Amino acid sequence: MLKTFKRIITFTCLVGSTFSSAWAENAIFDFSVTPIADNVYSIVSPSFGLPTPENKGWNSNSHFVVTDKGVLLFDTGSSEIIGNEIKKAIKSVTQKPVRWVVNSHSHADHWLGNAGFSDTGAEIIASARAVTIMKEDGQGPVDAFSRMTKGATGSTHIVYPTLLLTQGEKRNFGGVDVEFIFSNDAHSPGDLLMWLPKQKILIGGDVLSSQWMPILTYHGNVPHLIDTLYSVVKLQPDIVLTGHGEATTAKSIKRDADLVAGVWKRVKEGHQDDKKPNEIILAVSDELGPKYRPLYQNFDSEIKRHVELMYKRQQ
Numbered sequence: 127m128l129k130t131f132k133r134i135i136t137f138t139c140l141v142g143s144t145f146s147s148a149w150a151e152n153a154i155f156d157f158s159v160t161p162i163a164d165n166v167y168s169i170v171s172p173s174f175g176l177p178t179p180e181n182k183g184w185n186s187n188s189h190f191v192v193t194d195k196g197v198l199l200f201d202t203g204s205s206e207i208i209g210n211e212i213k214k215a216i217k218s219v220t221q222k223p224v225r226w227v228v229n230s231h232s233h234a235d236h237w238l239g240n241a242g243f244s245d246t247g248a249e250i251i252a253s254a255r256a257v258t259i260m261k262e263d264g265q266g267p268v269d270a271f272s273r274m275t276k277g278a279t280g281s282t283h284i285v286y287p288t289l290l291l292t293q294g295e296k297r298n299f300g301g302v303d304v305e306f307i308f309s310n311d312a313h314s315p316g317d318l319l320m321w322l323p324k325q326k327i328l329i330g331g332d333v334l335s336s337q338w339m340p341i342l343t344y345h346g347n348v349p350h351l352i353d354t355l356y357s358v359v360k361l362q363p364d365i366v367l368t369g370h371g372e373a374t375t376a377k378s379i380k381r382d383a384d385l386v387a388g389v390w391k392r393v394k395e396g397h398q399d400d401k402k403p404n405e406i407i408l409a410v411s412d413e414l415g416p417k418y419r420p421l422y423q424n425f426d427s428e429i430k431r432h433v434e435l436m437y438k439r440q441q
């Protein structure tokens with residue numbers, strides 16, 4: 127059981143499972159496209175949490191940029207079916223083919239839709255560390271998502287990225303300048319973000335979230351998450367597009383950074399003072415809850431998990 131649970135959290139971003147089931151009741155399988163700026167669009171999933179039969183596995187966002195030479199797509203969802211839905215949604219705004227696909231990280235709810243784009247010969251791009259994990263996981267997430275959604279994710283051909291990026295790499299996609307930012311494993315090993323300097327738009331996977339608590343995972347790095355969030359704020363983006371949740375602003379990323387830094391500091395001090403995790407959870411909730419509870423829909427369920435995870439990092 128524990129082993130199964132560990133495997134599932136390897137494949138997904140793991141956000142409060144009790145919370146997700148309530149949220150899933152409102153989930154819709156409607157891939158409508160939201161215009162963000164000139165030639166930049168988002169397809170935002172209304173569902174937040176683990177893949178379920180209700181959300182049919184669609185629990186993460188995709189974003190795309192229409193360039194002179196084709197479409198640059200960021201993240202492809204949890205299944206080939208979802209990848210095909212994303213492709214259809216893109217066609218509602220442009221007839222240009224998807225020529226480049228970027229996978230933000232190795233969690234399979236962000237890249238198993240790659241197969242939807244293999245017929246156009248799209249170049250699929252990710253970091254080497256993320257691809258190593260994708261290959262280690264292999265068929266695992268496809269089977270896990272099928273079980274979790276009672277078959278709604280269908281069968282998926284696994285299509286791995288073929289172009290491996292290095293830190294700080296810059297590229298021009300059909301006239302659009304893009305800088306890739308590595309988070310140094312903030313949310314998971316090999317996360318990357320995409321910065322459009324001219325448009326002042328930052329596109330991230332699960333290093334960035336909105337409406338919900340920052341997404342900490344068992345294989346992420348908390349100090350690097352704090353550093354990355356503050357460096358994102360320094361870029362002064364006008365718009366921030368996230369892995370889960372609506373488009374947001376630098377202000378909410380600063381809020382996230384302050385929260386994670388504040389909890390990290392308190393856990394570190396509590397651990398040095400030989401306090402037990404439960405005592406720290408109570409103290410952190412009392413001190414930070416009044417300010418942050420109204421700002422996140424899952425503050426109470428996640429703050430406990432954050433403290434426990436950070437506490438383990440001290441040992």
Ligand SMILES: [Zn+2]
Nearest residue numbers: 138139233332
């Ligand atoms: Zn993730």
